[in-house]
Amino acid sequence: MTDTPTATDGDLDVFALASRLSDGHVADNVEILNQLAPQDAAAVLVLLPVDTSVEILDKPELNFGPEIVEALPRRTATVLLAGMSADMAADIVQQLEEPVRNELMQGLDAATRTTIEGLLAYPENTAGAMMTTEFVSVPATWTVERTLQHIRQVERTRETVYAIYVLDAFTRRLVGAVSLRRLVAGAPLARISDLARSPITTSPLTDREDVARLITRHDLLAVPVVDKAGHVLGIVTVDDIIDAIIEENTEDAQKFGGMAATDEPYLQVGLPGMIRKRGGWLCVLFLGEMLTASAMQHFEGELEKAIVLTLFIPLIMSSGGNSGSQATSLLIRALALREVRLGDWWRVALRELPTGLILGAILGAIGVVRVVVWQKLGIFDYGEHWVLVAVTVAAALIGVVTFGSVAGSMLPFILQRAGFDPASASAPFVATLVDVTGLMIYFSVALLILSGTLL
Amino acid sequence: MTDTPTATDGDLDVFALASRLSDGHVADNVEILNQLAPQDAAAVLVLLPVDTSVEILDKPELNFGPEIVEALPRRTATVLLAGMSADMAADIVQQLEEPVRNELMQGLDAATRTTIEGLLAYPENTAGAMMTTEFVSVPATWTVERTLQHIRQVERTRETVYAIYVLDAFTRRLVGAVSLRRLVAGAPLARISDLARSPITTSPLTDREDVARLITRHDLLAVPVVDKAGHVLGIVTVDDIIDAIIEENTEDAQKFGGMAATDEPYLQVGLPGMIRKRGGWLCVLFLGEMLTASAMQHFEGELEKAIVLTLFIPLIMSSGGNSGSQATSLLIRALALREVRLGDWWRVALRELPTGLILGAILGAIGVVRVVVWQKLGIFDYGEHWVLVAVTVAAALIGVVTFGSVAGSMLPFILQRAGFDPASASAPFVATLVDVTGLMIYFSVALLILSGTLL
Numbered sequence: 001m002t003d004t005p006t007a008t009d010g011d012l013d014v015f016a017l018a019s020r021l022s023d024g025h026v027a028d029n030v031e032i033l034n035q036l037a038p039q040d041a042a043a044v045l046v047l048l049p050v051d052t053s054v055e056i057l058d059k060p061e062l063n064f065g066p067e068i069v070e071a072l073p074r075r076t077a078t079v080l081l082a083g084m085s086a087d088m089a090a091d092i093v094q095q096l097e098e099p100v101r102n103e104l105m106q107g108l109d110a111a112t113r114t115t116i117e118g119l120l121a122y123p124e125n126t127a128g129a130m131m132t133t134e135f136v137s138v139p140a141t142w143t144v145e146r147t148l149q150h151i152r153q154v155e156r157t158r159e160t161v162y163a164i165y166v167l168d169a170f171t172r173r174l175v176g177a178v179s180l181r182r183l184v185a186g187a188p189l190a191r192i193s194d195l196a197r198s199p200i201t202t203s204p205l206t207d208r209e210d211v212a213r214l215i216t217r218h219d220l221l222a223v224p225v226v227d228k229a230g231h232v233l234g235i236v237t238v239d240d241i242i243d244a245i246i247e248e249n250t251e252d253a254q255k256f257g258g259m260a261a262t263d264e265p266y267l268q269v270g271l272p273g274m275i276r277k278r279g280g281w282l283c284v285l286f287l288g289e290m291l292t293a294s295a296m297q298h299f300e301g302e303l304e305k306a307i308v309l310t311l312f313i314p315l316i317m318s319s320g321g322n323s324g325s326q327a328t329s330l331l332i333r334a335l336a337l338r339e340v341r342l343g344d345w346w347r348v349a350l351r352e353l354p355t356g357l358i359l360g361a362i363l364g365a366i367g368v369v370r371v372v373v374w375q376k377l378g379i380f381d382y383g384e385h386w387v388l389v390a391v392t393v394a395a396a397l398i399g400v401v402t403f404g405s406v407a408g409s410m411l412p413f414i415l416q417r418a419g420f421d422p423a424s425a426s427a428p429f430v431a432t433l434v435d436v437t438g439l440m441i442y443f444s445v446a447l448l449i450l451s452g453t454l455l
Numbered sequence: 456m457t458d459t460p461t462a463t464d465g466d467l468d469v470f471a472l473a474s475r476l477s478d479g480h481v482a483d484n485v486e487i488l489n490q491l492a493p494q495d496a497a498a499v500l501v502l503l504p505v506d507t508s509v510e511i512l513d514k515p516e517l518n519f520g521p522e523i524v525e526a527l528p529r530r531t532a533t534v535l536l537a538g539m540s541a542d543m544a545a546d547i548v549q550q551l552e553e554p555v556r557n558e559l560m561q562g563l564d565a566a567t568r569t570t571i572e573g574l575l576a577y578p579e580n581t582a583g584a585m586m587t588t589e590f591v592s593v594p595a596t597w598t599v600e601r602t603l604q605h606i607r608q609v610e611r612t613r614e615t616v617y618a619i620y621v622l623d624a625f626t627r628r629l630v631g632a633v634s635l636r637r638l639v640a641g642a643p644l645a646r647i648s649d650l651a652r653s654p655i656t657t658s659p660l661t662d663r664e665d666v667a668r669l670i671t672r673h674d675l676l677a678v679p680v681v682d683k684a685g686h687v688l689g690i691v692t693v694d695d696i697i698d699a700i701i702e703e704n705t706e707d708a709q710k711f712g713g714m715a716a717t718d719e720p721y722l723q724v725g726l727p728g729m730i731r732k733r734g735g736w737l738c739v740l741f742l743g744e745m746l747t748a749s750a751m752q753h754f755e756g757e758l759e760k761a762i763v764l765t766l767f768i769p770l771i772m773s774s775g776g777n778s779g780s781q782a783t784s785l786l787i788r789a790l791a792l793r794e795v796r797l798g799d800w801w802r803v804a805l806r807e808l809p810t811g812l813i814l815g816a817i818l819g820a821i822g823v824v825r826v827v828v829w830q831k832l833g834i835f836d837y838g839e840h841w842v843l844v845a846v847t848v849a850a851a852l853i854g855v856v857t858f859g860s861v862a863g864s865m866l867p868f869i870l871q872r873a874g875f876d877p878a879s880a881s882a883p884f885v886a887t888l889v890d891v892t893g894l895m896i897y898f899s900v901a902l903l904i905l906s907g908t909l910l
Contacts, residue, residue, distance in 0.1 A: 025655075027672040061672070148639060155640040162617060162636070162676075180635055181617065184603060185610040200480075216701070217482040217516070219694040221617075221676070238693055239674040242700065246671070249704045250788045256711060257784020257882065258777055266789035267802065274810050278781050279817055282856075285777050286818050290825060292769035297835050303762055310758060310765045314747035314890055317769055321776075322713050322740050322883040326733050329712020333705045334721035347722065355729050362734055363741050370745060380752050401737075427712065427882035428777040435769055 012040055018047035026055045030062050038067035046076055054083040057092070060243050063268065066095035069104070078107035085159045086112070087132040087240070090119035119234075127211045128204030130244065131225045131234030134159045139169040140176070140193040144186040151180075160237050163222045166196045173230035174199055179221075201226045204233055208244045213338070215241045251423075252336070256329065258285065258428035285428050291436045292317075299443045306454045308382055309446055312367075312393050313439070319363055320400035320438035321431030324408030327352055328430045331412045335422045345413040349406060356405030363401060364394030385453045396445045400438040407434060467495055473502035481510045485517050493522035501531055509538040512547070515698050518723065521550035524559070533562035540614045541567070542587040542695070545574035574689075582666045583659030585699065586680045586689030589614045594624040595631070595648040599641040606635075615692050618677045621651045628685035629654055634676075656681045659688055663699045668793070670696045706878075707791070711784065713740065713883035740883050746891045747772075754898045761909045763837050764901055767822075767848050768894070774818055775855035775893035776886030779863030782807055783885045786867045790877045800868040804861060811860030818856060819849035840908045851900045855893040862889060 021029045021044065033041040033056065045053045045068065057065060057080055069077050069092055081089045081104065093101060093116055105113055115133050122128030136158055138147050151161050164183060166176040176196025186195050201224050202211055215223055215238055222235045251261035260277040262269050269277070296303065303310055331348065334340040340348060371390040374380045382389050408430045412422035447455060476484045476499065488496040488511065500508045500523065512520060512535055524532050524547055536544045536559065548556060548571055560568055570588050577583030591613055593602050606616050619638060621631040631651025641650050656679050657666055670678055670693055677690045706716035715732045717724050724732070751758065758765055786803065789795040795803060826845040829835045837844050863885045867877035902910060 025673070151636075152640045155636055160636075161639070180639065181606075181610055181615075184616070184635065184639065185607045216694075216697050218480070221693075238676075238697075239671075242671050242693075242697060245697070245700060245704075246792070249700075250792065253708065253711065253784050253788050256708065257781050259781045259785070262785075265792070265794035266785055267795060267799070267806075271806070271809060271813075274806070275813050275817075278778070278810070279814055282774070282777055282781070282814055282818065283821065286770070286774055286821060289770050289773045292773075293766050293825075296766045296769070300762065300766070303765060307755065307759050307762070310768070311748050311751045311755075313765075313768060314751070314772055314894065315741070315744050317773075318744045318747075318776075318883075318887060318890055319737070319741055321773075321886065322737055323733070325712050325881075325883050326709075326714045326737070329708050329714070330717075330721055333708050337701070337705065337720070339720035340722060344722070351722075351726070351729070354726060355733070358726075358730055359734055359737055362730075363737060366738065366741055370748075426780075427886075428773075428780050431776065431882075431886065432773060435773055439769065 012036075014040065014043045014047060018044050021056075022048055022052055026052075026059060027061070029056050030059045033068075034061075034063045038064045039071045041068045042071035045072065045080075050079060050083060053080055058084050058088045060088070060091075060240075063265065065092045070096060070100050074103060074107055077104055081116075082108055082112045085132045085134055086115045086119060086234075087130060090116045090129075094120055122204055125208045125244075126204060127202050127206045127208065127223075127225045127236055128233070130208055130211070130240050131204070131236050132159045132240075133234045135163070135165060135222070135224070135232070135235040136161050137165040137167050137174075137232060138192060140166050140191070140196075141169045142192045143188065144183055144190050144192060144195065145188040147178075147183060147192050148188075151183075160222050160235070163220075163224075163235070164192075165199070165224055165232055165235075166192055167232070171230075174201065174224060174226055174232050177224065199224060202236070203227075208241075209248060209336075211236050212241045212245050212248070252332070255421075255423050256332065256426050258282075258426040281426070281428070285432050288432045289435060292439050295436060295439045295443070302443065302446070302455050306446070306450065308389055308454075309392075309442075312396075313442070315367070316393070316396050316400055316442050317435045317438045318431075319360075319397055320404035320434040320441075321427075322404070323356060323359055323401045324404035324430040324434040325427040327405045327408030328411055328425050328427065331409050332423050332425060335412055335416060342413060342416055345410065348409050348413070352405045352409040353402065356402035357398060359405065360398035360401030364397040367393045367397055383454070385450065388450055388453055392446050392449045395449065396438075396442040399441045399445060400434070403437055403441060404430075404434045407437070467491070469495065469498045469502060473499050476511075477503055477507055481507075481514060482516070484511050485514045488523075489516075489518045493519045494526045496523045497526035500527065500535075505534060505538060508535055513539050513543045515543070515695075518720065520547045525551060525555050529558060529562055532559055536571075537563055537567045540587045540589055541570045541574060542585060542689075545571045545584075549575055577659055580663045580699075581659060582657050582661040582663065582678075582680045582691055583688070585663055585666070585695055586659070586691050587614045587695075588689045590618070590620060590677070590679070590687070590690040591616050592620040592622050592687060593647060595621050595646075595651075596624045597647045598643065599638055599645050599647060599650065600643040602633075602638060602647050603643075606638075615677050615690070618675075618679075618690070619647075620654070620679055620687055620690075621647055622687070626685075629656065629679060629681055629687050632679065654679060657691070658682075663696075664703060664791075666691050667696045667700050667703070707787070710876075710878050711787065711881050713737075713881040736881070736883070740887050743887045744890060747894055750891060750894045750898070757898065757901065757910050761901070761905065763844055763909075764847075764897075767851075768897070770822070771848070771851050771855055771897050772890045772893045773886075774815075774852055775859035775889040776882075777859070778811060778814055778856045779859035779885040779889040780882040782811075782860045782863030783866055783880050783882065786864050787878050787880060790867055790871060797868060797871055800865065803864050803868070807860045807864040808857065811857035812853060814860065815853035815856030819852040822848045822852055838909070840905065843905055843908055847901050847904045850904065851893075851897040854896045854900060855889070858892055858896060859885075859889045862892070 155161055162180045164178045168175050177199035178195045182195050200218055204225050222237045224232045225234050226232055254261045258281050262277055368390045375386050411425045416422045617635045619633045623630050632654035633650045637650050655673055659680050677692045679690050680688045709716045713736050717732055823845045830841045866880045871877045
């Protein structure tokens with residue numbers, strides 16, 4: 001069971017815990033520290049070997065990194081930050097409040113400080129903000145043997161050594177990449193530049209979603225981030241990308257559910273935060289849905305004459321919303337995975353139109369069966385014009401489900417075209433859109449079919 | 456623009472295309488072949504060097520692998536299958552129809568055939584079905600130098616050499632794992648068993664989601680799959696896991712949208728397939744939503760007396776559905792990421808209760824403002840009891856939104872407890888559940904408040 005860490009029990013034996021952690025797997029250690037109040041976690045970290053503490057702070061799964069660093073003695077904090085991978089250290093520094101942030105930055109050695117400041121300059125969720133500067137690069141003139149020697153020396157201070165970047169000996173521009181497996185398999189005296197392949201690179205301002213796509217597409221373990229002149233600024237590694245994909249998917253799922261994305265685990269979002277994240281969209285949707293009340297007020301006369309029509313309002317509206325939600329979720333994913341491009345919108349519309357018509361006809365048939373059975377079995381009396389009522393319901397269902405499918409599938413395209421994330425299209429948003437229109441379709445169909453009889 | 460490949464233009468110059476592909480990046484080659492009809496893709500593959508063709512067939516992004524293999528001359532097909540990584544070859548063989556499947560299996564060498572048959576025996580989406588058998592293992596008695604020599608020899612035939620598995624020299628049970636980076640940094644004459652760490656392993660029947668969690672949690676490049684006796688059956692690599700995570704997320708997103716998950720890209724699902732995937736759930740939801748009609752039939756007398764109440768039905772129902780959809784999407788992700796466990800359900804319920812009450816009160820306040828403003832400005836007349844109508848709407852909103860939040864958050868727990876995937880809880884399903892109950896809440900509140908006046 002997860003516990004929200006507030007103040008931990010005063011009797012906590014930090015020494016016993018520290019000795020337990022120094023033997024544990026880092027992922028387990030992170031889970032244990034996530035259960036503690038940040039001050040207690042800091043008290044444990046102080047007692048651990050520096051390597052173990054650094055390894056723990058380097059894990060993105062650690063929930064209260066900044067709070068823990070803040071609770072550490074300043075001297076320990078700077079030692080740990082300097083030992084951490086630069087991207088994770090920058091992440092933590094970014095979340096610290098002043099004056100702690102400034103005090104810690106001043107305590108760091110000049111090289112680490114400059115690196116962290118450089119990383120902090122890039123916007124969130126870009127390759128620049130995600131990258132680490134601890135990678136291996138060697139001049140193109142080196143041999144395989146010399147490169148392996150170099151790797152042996154620097155191995156402990158690099159996040160990954162599985163990709164080695166080959167730089168022009170004079171301009172220090174990136175000219176190739178060699179995987180460690182090719183290097184190990186290579187002849188010791190071969191020139192590194194002969195083993196290198198032309199590198200797949202990204203720029204520091206590339207969105208993390210695009211970096212993820214690049215790494216997945218080419219099955220890379222890391223991708224170098226290069227500036228316009230071709231100098232390597234850092235690398236983004238595959239484990240950072242998995243974390244980014246999972247975070248991105250969580251955000252998309254929450255947005256599709258109709259709320260602002262939360263950055264924190266569910267149990268750690270406070271009540272005011274939860275209300276903010278959910279209340280905003282809920283109010284917007286509520287205001288939109290108010291149009292249904294307006295539409296119904298407009299048709300009040302018809303409603304009074306034919307109360308039987310109101311019985312089917314929720315049924316018809318929700319069917320439109322459901323088919324819209326299906327189409328939207330399909331197209332959000334198809335666009336995200338690049339299975340479908342913006343220019344394919346008409347192809348999609350031409351597929352959704354028959355799909356919607358057929359689905360609507362199926363539901364319409366079920367609706368007719370319901371009215372006929374209820375009428376014939378005497379469960380409910382839909383009035384003397386019950387046949388026309390059944391026809392109205394069926395026709396409205398075909399119209400509403402078709403509209404739902406087409407509108408739901410086009411919404412992600414419209415959002416992308418307008419420069420928004422297609423994943424901002426949520427199920428409740430589509431449902432609201434289709435509800436209002438669905439009501440208009442239903443009443444129009446009713447007027448057409450029942451005019452002169454019931455209306 | 457993506458093109459659905461049917462029959463390609465007869466003038467296709469396969470020779471020109473083959474020469475272009477032999478210089479290209481494999482990911483680009485896959486994209487090009489995805490545009491061709493399978494027979495044409497096969498015609499191109501025949502002309503490519505075996506290595507290049509194998510590399511292409513090994514990519515999970517290739518859409519028509521089985522169709523292409525089927526269109527190849529049998530001899531070429533067996534050569535390519537034998538060259539492929541065993542997990543991908545098994546994937547393709549599994550999708551082949553008889554008699555082709557049998558013919559190809561008979562054409563394979565005995566070792567490859569046995570390996571593929573072994574992989575095919577594991578259920579879909581398990582570690583066993585995903586794993587590859589091409590990994591590096593060495594006896595614990597070997598030195599670093601000898602291990603590196605071995606890697607140099609087998610490097611080309613192994614999917615990854617970044618994790619080396621150390622086996623007991625006699626029992627051949629797994630006793631440790633060494634990363635290539637530690638091996639490279641190690642002293643040449645050190646015993647490999649001195650460098651090895653205790654391995655993190657999984658079993659062949661473990662679900663791919665759990666394997667993904669293990670690899671993410673420990674930042675692994677591969678995880679060994681071991682049987683009960685401790686023998687390594689194969690390994691699951693990080694790139695297979697990324698593909699699995701993306702596929703899993705697509706399935707979850709589609710299920711949350713209220714449909715059965717599709718295995719194929721959007722534009723490649725035919726109309727009948729699309730109707731099947733979407734029609735089933737749409738019909739189930741429609742039947743569930745029919746209860747709203749029954750509920751309204753039950754309250755027909757009240758509706759006739761107070762037609763003004765019908766005006767707010769869509770507004771109130773959709774607010775409940777929206778808050779339910781938010782809560783469900785939040786909890787599906789929280790459960791999937793293990794932020795929340797099954798036993799935490801009461802913690803969640805205790806958070807959703809106040810959240811729902813506050814959100815409902817906010818919407819209720821907006822609803823009251825709407826009625827008051829419309830009434831006072833003379834836009835619409837809600838009748839002499841308009842104040843009571845406003846109170847009814849507000850009270851119903853509080854009740855419905857609270858019910859939506861609590862029910863929506865509990866649904867994923869109930870599904871998981873009952874042994875289903877919590878991600879089967881869809882936005883339309885929650886909306887339907889909340890619609891029916893929401894209507895009952897609304898009418899009950901109306902009876903309570905308006906009895907004696909309007910009702």
